[in-house]
Amino acid sequence: MAAAEPFRHLVRTPRPWARALGLVTVVLFGAWLGLLVVGNVRTPVGPMDTTMTLRPSLTGGTKINIAPLGALELDSHTAPIRLDVDVDRLDPVRAQALVQHPERISGLQEEITHDIEHGTLDLAVRSCAAVVVGGTTLGLLVYRRPRRALAAGGLALALLAASGATAYATWNPKSVLEPKYSGLLSSAPQVVGNARSIVSDFDVYQEELARLVTNVTKLYDAASTLPAYQPDPGTIRVLHVSDIHLNPASWPIIASLVKQYRIDVIIDSGDTMDHGTAAENQFLDPIKDLGVPYVWVRGNHDSVTTQKYLRHFRNVRVLDEGRAVTVGGLRIAGTGDPQFTPDRSVVPGGDASERLAGIRLASAISDQEAAGTPVDIAVAHEPVAARETDGTVPLVLAGHVHHRENEILKLGTRLKVEGSTGGGGLRAVQNKHPEKVLASVLYLDRTTRRLQAWDEITLGGLGLTTAEVSRHLATENQPAATPSPTPSGTGRSPAP
Structure with a gap:
């Protein structure tokens, strides 16, 4: 011890x-x-x-x-x-x-x-x-x-x-x-890019484009070098927009075009949003104040949530799964994009899913024809889906690719693809060379409901404050030859 x-x-x-x-x-x-x-x-x-x-x-x-x-x-x-x-x-x-x-x-x-x-x-x-x-x-x-x-x-x-x-x-x-x-x-x-440049430059971007579209349109109306076609007061005027991508500058431009061209119907071929979230929904509220019917199909950046929100607007017609409506004297059918891939976090279905959606749209158009209510215009977001309607409708509209295309398909249907009416979206304004803002006004005969001519409106992006309007004729159901250029506003848009 x-x-x-x-x-x-x-x-x-x-x-x-x-x-x-x-x-x-x-x-x-x-x-x-x-x-x-x-x-x-x-x-x-x-x-x-x-x-x-x-x-x-x-x-x-x-x-x-x-x-x-x-x-x-x-x-x-x-x-x-x-x-x-x-x-x-x-x-x-x-x-x-x-x-x-x-x-x-x-x-x-x-x-x-x-x-x-x-x-x-x-x-x-x-x-x-x-x-x-x-x-x-x-x-x-x-x-x-x-x-x-x-x-x-x-x-x-x-x-x-x-x-x-x-x-x-x-x-x-x-x-x-x-x-x-x-x-x-x-x-x-x-x-994301440089957020500071987006913030500082956006006000200029929005104000200048809204002013340019009004002034150039007035110059265009007064020009004497246009092609021979002159739309009469009874012509149905359709404004085709696409791929706005959450750019709020698009709404005053669209509103100006509606007023200047006396538009009867607006057709939006999708990608109005960026991510399709509920937080983005109120971005769509200016549509209610445009004063004309607004026909819309879902793009791959638009969600079902976006689609449900738009259905509550009185002037909006949401088209999906081949649904057809009569608006402004025209029968219009469309389908939403089957793919929702705003950030590619979901594996896309590719062209196969787009073709299937187009085939369903073509089938619905054929059913309308058999029922005695033929369709005048079809709408899809993806050109791949739009091509499947060839032979079932005179005119099909699409977007998605952010540039214009105009083509007569093998069976006679005209495919018109619109560029980005949002200039690629708000974030695109910080790029060295911003995308241009694109929209088109389509003129259709009220009796035959066929395309007669169209005006292509092109507005320069930030740092490119220019605007031009060119007219194209749908002569003999072929793409117009090189159109005569119309005067275009350039620079800082002086008062007319």
Whole structure:
């Protein structure tokens, strides 16, 4: 028994370095538990609801998680703590407000800065409380001595304060310009582009195009070098638009065309949206104020949610699965795109699914013919589907490819493909050479309901503030020869 006394003495009195190591372990583990349990803050940042959290880290920095798209990392600071920001959801009310009022984007940076400062302050206060509570509680459980537990809590607070001071001293605000992307966001630099140039240039883009379309149309009406065809007041005038892709500048342009050309019917061959989410729906509300019937088919960027929303508009006729309607004296049948692939996250069905949709549309048109209600115009989003209606209808309209095509198919049907009336979408304005805004006015004889001529309206994109209108004749059911050019407005659109 006496021989064991020296060993008991060693067990009861640990060496100072072992006690210090044990205390540090308790402090770190307790602080981590405190941050994990209560050290997060839910705060709005612009149109997003986020959760901010501090985490122990060897390298520091900031990580922004955007489920399910991926994450981006910023080399914002060097310290043993990392800031995690989880984007929980996009608030539909705040997002819709931005879609409806793009001018608010100019103040978004200041709003986001204020939100982040407010959230960071809340996070700092909550984190201090979390590490003190975590360190003290674990210290009390391990040592069962209040004084030792309070020492653990104080040390945890001191470590957090030192980490915060280090992060502040090494803060790098330029890190936001060089983020590291992961997941689907790895393509974000190419997809999103320079947001600052979009914001600063969009107002000019929208105002100039809206003015140009009005002024050039007046010049066009007064020109004397047009082809011989002159539409009489009884002519049915159809405005064909396509691939607006969530560009709000398209609506004033369309409204101007409706007024200037006295349009009877608008036909939209799809891809009005970008992702087809419910948050985008209010972008469509200006359609209600256009004052004419709006015939629409679903594109591969338009969802069933988008389609259901449009069905509630009095002036909208949604066509799908070969449905036919009589609008403005014309019988029109159409089908939505069978594929919904806004970001190619779903494996597309390819041309086979498009051909099948076109065959079903052609069958529905033939049924209409047998019932004594022949179809005058067919509409599909994809030209591949539209081609399957050859021989069943005089005219078929499509979009999707963002450029114009005009072709007489083998069995006599004319295929007209419209380019992008949204100039490829709002994000396209930041490109070095923006896409042009394209639309067409179709003139159909009210008696025969056959295409007589059409005007192609082309508006330059941002930095290309030009507009031109060219007339084409549907002589002998053949594509018009090289049309006589009409005067086109160029430059800054002076008052007419």
